[in-house]
Amino acid sequence: MDIHEYQAKEVLSNFGVAVPEGALAYSPEQAAYRARELGGEKWIVKAQVHAGGRGKAGGVKLCDSDVEIHEACEDMFGKKLVTHQTGADGKGIYRVYVEAAVPIEREIYLGLVLDRSSQRVMIVASGEGGMEIEDISAEKPDSIVRAIVEPAVGLRDFQCRQIAFKLGIEPGLVQQMVRTLQGCYRAFTELDATMVEINPLVVTGDNRLLALDAKMTFDDNALFRHPQIAELRDKSQEDPREARAADRGLSYVGLEGNIGCIVNGAGLAMATMDTIKLAGGEPANFLDIGGGATPERVAKAFRLVMSDKNVQAILVNIFAGINRCDWVAEGVVQALREVEVDVPVIVRLAGTNVEEGQKILAQSGLPIIRASTLMEAAERSVGAWRNDLSQGVKVRAVS
């Protein structure tokens, strides 16, 4: 789960990371009022969306009067901000964060990520802040400093000092850098984050080290341990298909293709998507109905997949261990009777009670395309989608 910049700044400041003074606003009037409260003569108005690259997309504006704050906000509220990270649809702006502007002397990149190959938290830093890390690694790879944290001993101060020296941070700010790194690391581990990014971390004109931007991502599976973080969820920033699925206890990932996948288990979902691609198609989603799927759950899954307008065929691929093929088959039949499904439906069942499951499908009288192997299922799905099934007829499930 992602959170907003202003939330990440609050979280990190509780761990000792210095951030500029700022305040949240839900309207242009409130933003101007907040700026007056903050004082000073220049402010930064920042669109709060779950994406980076806002600066280049017009989501970060420097203002030096009430009027300018109003204008900046009018361009933001209710609009969709499209950055290179949001996809073409963009993300809605419903909150802005107003900060007292800070004179920047130097911009630094700082990130903490899970490095899967070393299975450790890795700190990534660069003196070339302000640019995205992808651009830094493409254009200035030598500027990147990396450090791995041994979980048994945690992040050591000497490692922090080493990073500070490599970045050329002046001696007077090294202790502040240690504090910033330790704060980020503690926030990362204690809150089960998967990513903390401060870009830029700046040296100000008056020689302070401040996090001017902040991003945090958390492990969804650990959110139950951190209700104060779970509470920060903002559904307006999520793919509506994925948010709906999460509310129904299904894991769903929307993709760009046309073949909807209803599968049990993440591994089987991966294999199904691979096989669809191998057969020449593109998956429209990844939907895992999990173990012990009841007919109701299968019907919910159909509703969800059908709500994606790009879906032109649905492949149900179930390997029943804990699940039962007869239940899944009942779910498919029930769904096709209740939900408006006007695209071909391909079903491959294997495992527990597979004969009963096949019988239910066959006796339903519904135009369900059956397949016995995964490859066959993928080929038939792609075939049905391309409308050139070997039978030469377009098979459609009735609504």
Ligand code: GDP
């Ligand atoms: P992002 O584009 O979504 O990563 O948004 P950022 O919060 O990083 O803002 C983009 C850029 O705006 C930063 O890299 C800074 O160069 C600039 N910026 C943000 N806040 C301030 C500020 O207080 N003072 C000045 N001078 N520039 C700022």
Ligand code: MN
């Ligand atoms: Mn940034």
